[in-house]
Amino acid sequence: MSLTAPHPTATGPGGGAVAHDAPPSAGRPAGRLRRGWLAAGVVAVVAAAVAGIALGPVDLPLPAVVRALLDRLPLVDLPSGLSDRDLAILWQLRVPRVVLGLLVGAMLATAGAGYQGVFRNPLADPYLLGIAAGAGVGATLAIVSGVPSGRWWIDPLPLAAFGGALAGVVATYALSRSVSGERSTVSLILAGVAVAAFFTAVQTFVQMRNIESIRSVYAWLFGRLATTGWNEVVLILPYVVVSSVVLLTHRRLLDVIGVGDREATALGVPVTRVRVVIVVAASLGTAAAVAVSGLIGFVGIIVPHTVRLLAGWSYRSVLPLSLLFGGAFMVLTDLIARLALAPAELPIGVVTAFLGAPFFVLVLRHRSAS
Amino acid sequence: MSGATADRTRHATHPVDGHADLAMTGVRVTYGDHTAVDDVTLRVPTGGWTALIGPNGAGKTSLLHAVSGAVRARGTVAVGGADLAGAHPRRRARHVALVPQRPVIPEAMTVFDYVLLGRTAHLTYLAVETAADLHVVTDVLDRLDLTAFTGRPVQALSGGEQQRVVLARALAQETPVLLLDEPTSGLDIGHRQHVLDLVDRLRRECELTVLAAMHDLTLAAQYADRLVLLDGGRVAADGDPADVLTRQRIADHFDAEVHVVTAPDGGLALIPARTTPADRG
Amino acid sequence: MTRMPGARGLLPTLVMILTLAACGGAQTSGGDAPTPEATASAAPSEAASDAAQFPVTVEAANGEVTLDEQPTSIVSLSPTATEMLFAIDAGDQVTAVDDFSTYPSDAPTTDLSGFEPNVEAIAGYEPDLVVIADDGADLSTSLGELDIPVLVMPAAQTLDDTYAQIEQLGAATGHDAGAAALVEQMRDDIDKITGDLPGTDEPLTYYHELDDTYYSVTSNTFVGQIYELAGLTNIADEVDDDAGGYPQLSEEFIIDADPDLIFLADTTCCGQTAETVAERPAWDQITAVRDGGVVELDDDVASRWGPRIVDLLRTVGDAVAEHAGS
Numbered sequence A: 001m002s003l004t005a006p007h008p009t010a011t012g013p014g015g016g017a018v019a020h021d022a023p024p025s026a027g028r029p030a031g032r033l034r035r036g037w038l039a040a041g042v043v044a045v046v047a048a049a050v051a052g053i054a055l056g057p058v059d060l061p062l063p064a065v066v067r068a069l070l071d072r073l074p075l076v077d078l079p080s081g082l083s084d085r086d087l088a089i090l091w092q093l094r095v096p097r098v099v100l101g102l103l104v105g106a107m108l109a110t111a112g113a114g115y116q117g118v119f120r121n122p123l124a125d126p127y128l129l130g131i132a133a134g135a136g137v138g139a140t141l142a143i144v145s146g147v148p149s150g151r152w153w154i155d156p157l158p159l160a161a162f163g164g165a166l167a168g169v170v171a172t173y174a175l176s177r178s179v180s181g182e183r184s185t186v187s188l189i190l191a192g193v194a195v196a197a198f199f200t201a202v203q204t205f206v207q208m209r210n211i212e213s214i215r216s217v218y219a220w221l222f223g224r225l226a227t228t229g230w231n232e233v234v235l236i237l238p239y240v241v242v243s244s245v246v247l248l249t250h251r252r253l254l255d256v257i258g259v260g261d262r263e264a265t266a267l268g269v270p271v272t273r274v275r276v277v278i279v280v281a282a283s284l285g286t287a288a289a290v291a292v293s294g295l296i297g298f299v300g301i302i303v304p305h306t307v308r309l310l311a312g313w314s315y316r317s318v319l320p321l322s323l324l325f326g327g328a329f330m331v332l333t334d335l336i337a338r339l340a341l342a343p344a345e346l347p348i349g350v351v352t353a354f355l356g357a358p359f360f361v362l363v364l365r366h367r368s369a370s
Numbered sequence B: 001m002s003g004a005t006a007d008r009t010r011h012a013t014h015p016v017d018g019h020a021d022l023a024m025t026g027v028r029v030t031y032g033d034h035t036a037v038d039d040v041t042l043r044v045p046t047g048g049w050t051a052l053i054g055p056n057g058a059g060k061t062s063l064l065h066a067v068s069g070a071v072r073a074r075g076t077v078a079v080g081g082a083d084l085a086g087a088h089p090r091r092r093a094r095h096v097a098l099v100p101q102r103p104v105i106p107e108a109m110t111v112f113d114y115v116l117l118g119r120t121a122h123l124t125y126l127a128v129e130t131a132a133d134l135h136v137v138t139d140v141l142d143r144l145d146l147t148a149f150t151g152r153p154v155q156a157l158s159g160g161e162q163q164r165v166v167l168a169r170a171l172a173q174e175t176p177v178l179l180l181d182e183p184t185s186g187l188d189i190g191h192r193q194h195v196l197d198l199v200d201r202l203r204r205e206c207e208l209t210v211l212a213a214m215h216d217l218t219l220a221a222q223y224a225d226r227l228v229l230l231d232g233g234r235v236a237a238d239g240d241p242a243d244v245l246t247r248q249r250i251a252d253h254f255d256a257e258v259h260v261v262t263a264p265d266g267g268l269a270l271i272p273a274r275t276t277p278a279d280r281g
Numbered sequence C: 001m002t003r004m005p006g007a008r009g010l011l012p013t014l015v016m017i018l019t020l021a022a023c024g025g026a027q028t029s030g031g032d033a034p035t036p037e038a039t040a041s042a043a044p045s046e047a048a049s050d051a052a053q054f055p056v057t058v059e060a061a062n063g064e065v066t067l068d069e070q071p072t073s074i075v076s077l078s079p080t081a082t083e084m085l086f087a088i089d090a091g092d093q094v095t096a097v098d099d100f101s102t103y104p105s106d107a108p109t110t111d112l113s114g115f116e117p118n119v120e121a122i123a124g125y126e127p128d129l130v131v132i133a134d135d136g137a138d139l140s141t142s143l144g145e146l147d148i149p150v151l152v153m154p155a156a157q158t159l160d161d162t163y164a165q166i167e168q169l170g171a172a173t174g175h176d177a178g179a180a181a182l183v184e185q186m187r188d189d190i191d192k193i194t195g196d197l198p199g200t201d202e203p204l205t206y207y208h209e210l211d212d213t214y215y216s217v218t219s220n221t222f223v224g225q226i227y228e229l230a231g232l233t234n235i236a237d238e239v240d241d242d243a244g245g246y247p248q249l250s251e252e253f254i255i256d257a258d259p260d261l262i263f264l265a266d267t268t269c270c271g272q273t274a275e276t277v278a279e280r281p282a283w284d285q286i287t288a289v290r291d292g293g294v295v296e297l298d299d300d301v302a303s304r305w306g307p308r309i310v311d312l313l314r315t316v317g318d319a320v321a322e323h324a325g326s
Helices: A012-021 A035-054 A062-071 A084-119 A131-144 A156-179 A185-209 A211-221 A231-249 A251-257 A261-267 A271-293 A299-311 A315-339 A348-369 B003-010 B060-068 B089-093 B111-122 B131-143 B159-172 B189-206 B217-223 B247-254 C007-022 C044-051 C079-087 C119-123 C139-145 C159-173 C176-195 C222-229 C251-257 C274-279 C299-303 C309-323
Strands: B022-031 B034-044 B049-053 B074-079 B096-099 B177-181 B209-213 B226-231 B234-239 B258-262 B268-272 C056-060 C063-067 C074-076 C094-097 C129-132 C150-152 C205-209 C261-264 C294-296
Touching (some): A035 A062, A084 A231, A084 C251, A131 A185, A131 A211, A131 A271, A156 A271, A231 A251, A231 A271, A231 A315, A251 A261, A251 B111, A261 B089, A261 B111, A299 A315, A299 A348, A315 A348, B034 B060, B034 B209, B034 B226, B060 B074, B060 B096, B060 B177, B089 B111, B096 B159, B111 B159, B159 B189, B189 B209, B189 B217, B226 B247, B234 B247, C074 C079, C079 C094, C079 C129, C129 C139, C150 C159, C205 C222
Parallel strands (some): B049 B226, B096 B177, C074 C094, C205 C261
Antiparallel strands (some): B022 B034, C056 C063
């Protein structure tokens, strides 16, 4: 930021005129979202989407893919030269999967940033308040109850996972309120730890009693971006949209909350209400994402932190950029998951963990160096 | 600039004309079993400066937090006759601004953005700052000679400069009442004077009503119109500095021996009296 | 999660058992309730001559195991071994079987677990022989300390392994003749089935689905070899197999490989049917889906290496015959 020379102190009627002359850089928040970063985010999303659609176990030539994509636009007629089978692979397998990846990645990253802001804790992730453990129990119960997953329109697995996730959050909230009247963040986090431990124990117990389904359960736990046409996308789209909108519109308030509950209240923010709204929105969105994709870890931490390192501390930048880069990141990791051992698929949670662990080391080194 | 903007700047720190007195009745603050503030009643007239004095743990900070709404309290707090009890935090923050003793400085936040936080009370829930808000901030920074630091991280500033920044944030809030919690702690003798002179100047220019917790009794006597002595959460004395600062009272409440003298400019000064013999010469 | 025996498996087994009875010598007890042609149990003279074969030493996967007397209280923790025992007419000697030994339906199923064996629970049945498929929990040692002989009969790699295990069980239970007859019957049946297969210009391709995450088998596996007998080519063989014969395929790969036949071994565990497969997006591009070449298998029949493997081959053969030349 440029430092301006002190201009004559002016009070009274002339004050307005002096402020008008001030150089633009001195008169705008440093934390605002810069156009350059926004553009970079959009470019990342588009590039990742194209890569995700064009690459896969089956070789589809890129120009033909691009033509096929453009052909879908109204009033555009571009024969792509792809066979019916390749087109089916493209539109019914790859595109929905990429779109799902964008939605899930965007949601997890944004929810993670929201949690970090509302708890003022850089290690907060979307699974903090018992969401992961709750979803795990729900999914495990659905899998071991043997309800067949063949009938997709009433697929119980995402519903059970979603319900479990919400149950986890409700349990955490209820526990923290009953223990500490003043809804402090510390008691919420601790309650989340207790609820997660309990639910995980229940889940492990159920698993051990139904050991033949252990592979299915673990496959779900490590996360998969499998799609059946556009069903999953349609299922979670409303939740992701609503949740993201709520989180994004609260970006200024998250910055204010950064000075602590007491000061923020003195500055005029209804802190408890804001915290509830953000936690509910982030939890709903995360529960939806988890319901269709399992537990994909690290996205909610890696992406917001990277964005902070690059674009600054303010949630005015971190939230929207986490949304964009989170989506791009998810599509790229899914690409790795699909290609690394083709045609087999690595569970996507494994890929994000492989990337996440060294990333933490880098972040730690950067912080201790600065 | 249009007349509207000029008007706005003129009233930049005083949106409430006339009645800006701070009156509190029966204020109680409890943390669990511990009562930090017990039935405090006091009034600061419009444009006045009242200093809260008292030993450590007397409840000064808790009282200020209660007035600003940072902690929940019983009793009534009214500004200009308007009762703030149960008010939405935003409404309260348009009447009362707090300069905390140990402010939390978010990492890497710049001076401009930190002062901009003061505009929170003037923005609706999800609104973003307008150009008018940015002008207020620039103006306040100018007023406090902080323009040179606009883009620097607050953490990089010295103690005295940070103190001015926090004060700037409170001023950007444009409230009629200003609460200060130990504004001189951690500052050297020169910066103490500068800060208090600044507050005094602003008080007169903008007709601010000031309630400040102060631990330096001499400075309190010099700058404040009235002193309120708190001990154990209760008001032990309330009046002119000369009436409140007696040798006996200091001994009773602070367990300290002092000489109360009149300074050359007419104000009071407290000189500590050594209880152990000085070995000089 | 329970597994019901496929109805398809019952009739051929009954036929087999009746055939064995007709061949003379070994009498059988095929006690499956739905079929009316249940036969009588073993005659006393049979037991006497079997007892004369003891003591006997059997070579199992855990080395040489010696049985001093004919076992009359057998505990089986391996569903395949259970099927084998009943098929060689040793069913009367079986006291308890594990919770997954669902075939034959009159096998004495208990809460015992083959995955997490509880030594005390097993010993509670006072067995004089325990048959298991995997000794990961070191059951042979623990039971050995209680002087209970254990036969470890792991998953077969080839058909010859299956025959060998049947013969070992026959020797161990005093039913050598019954075991030999069963093995011969199986060989005959298999020869007949493969002999009846129509020739095709190009071998048909197939995809064997283990679960709804597209795990499959290569031709190196036991099941894969059965398909090879039927003259089929496995689409999973192209894959770099680091998974020991059980690679995971992806939807794109399967669609691109366009198999002529699809065999579903996940009808029970994962509720897959020909309809659900046809509903999968983009799967309608596959020849097998278009031409009705999606065959639903019984999960158990496809995953065990016992006498019912003949049924599996028969089902596969029928599918080949139906789709040859298409």
